[in-house]
Amino acid sequence: MTDKIATPDLMVYAMASEIENFNTVLHGVSSPLPVLGMSVARRTHAPDMAYISGAEGVDSEIDRIYPSSFDPRLNRNAVAYFGLHEAFDLAQRGELNVMFLGAAQIDRFGNTNLSVIGKIDNPKVQLPGGAASAFLMPITPKVVIWATRHTFRVFVEAVDFVTGQGYNNRSEGCKKNKIVVVSNLGVMNFENPGRTMQIQSVHPGHTVDEIKENTGFDILAAPDVGETPVPDQDIVDLIDRIDPDGIRRSEFH
């Protein structure tokens, strides 16, 4: 049955697994996978996490997701509202433990680009912008990047523009903060002396070689590389219940 788990669900579970109990966690805009990951974590291994929604609700009971990650219906049964500026205050105090961010390009050092393909003043492709990336990437203890298309066009040798800071663009103090990358093929980390991207686990049905072939730079497997854990049926059912319309699949088209 394990090879039947759909990729978005595997990614949601992998993202949920990055959250520890009692963590304070924030999601931002355009974030169906993070919303689902945070919801799964809170209903499984991290019941005491502080859940801050981009829609501003704290510890809301997410019974449904919507095309907008700021939809006020995401605040159902919240205990409080907590604005983004307040969440950013928390981040500056070092008290926001985990944040989820996207990337149109990511390189071996973990630099992300959400700004432009080509030159900033004359873009070949104008991308949406990095939102909170440049602020939160260096200062947040753990940033989880999700990438639904693991190809050499996304996992590039060098990003066209550094929106979010990888390890070669960080002060010493910010190098201790972790980056984890969850793609449609596997989970990557930077837990080696050179702080370069390595394969932590491979999703069932995929291989280390497949990840290497689809990565635009030399990527090594971690010494203890394994298979990405798969969610059990209860978790898959939970994801389906919260997202009956399959909004989580929109990024995979």
Place this chain on the structure above:
Amino acid sequence: MKSVLTSFEEATELVDDGALLTFGGATFQRAPMEFIRELVRQGKKNLTLIDREPAMDFDLLIGAGCVAKVRTGMLAFEVFGMAPNFRRKSEKGEIITKEGACQPIIAGFRAAAMGLPSLPVKGMLGSDLLTISEVIGSQKQIEDPFTGEKMIAVKAIEPDVAVIHAQKADAFGNVRIEGPLYEDVIKAKAAKKVVVTVEELISAGEIRKTPEATTLPHFIVDAVVEVPKGAYPCSCFNYYDTDYDHIQEYLQAAAKDTFEQYLDKCVYRRESE
């Protein structure tokens, strides 16, 4: 207190061509869409728009040719993808795009709201966004005078006009925003002029019964306009949800080169011939 109850036309006169504007809400939630459609109908030009995470509000004004410059943290249509007019005009060089990042934009509003010329923030160091922001003069590296910590000073952002759609207000400009506030209170305090469109007018007596529900007191607000459904197709909490079908219709119109027809139908509300 004097009445600031205003007609739609008078309120839009507060927005000059070339003005620096920001709007309440975030992405598809409580953006002042009907006021924005009125700006399009009046043919406003050369506007500069600034906000952390706008969506259709900015893209509509850009598509209608009202905008010269935009500064945002992210401008997209959530799971529906890119903002079509923003992308097209930015790639053609028809608008000037200066990407910021959410925190420096919010901090810029906060500085202006506090009457300060700038505010320090963490993060940003090592990002190319800092480099381009230093060139345009919106951010600068500094050292904290006490600890020597390297930080970023963000220049205050004082919009000419902040336009906010709220649920309720009285005629004097005491405003109740219900549900998520986003940075609306900060933006209102930061701006030179504040226009609030509301779902419904309530009495000053009603306001006095629960002052803790008032999010903006009257002296911050320059104009109140009663505009039911004023955020449509965005949501207005406690009144209506986002009309995601309409937003997809907008995207299809922009993608198929039928955006003018969308403007005719949904903004100018002209009969099709």
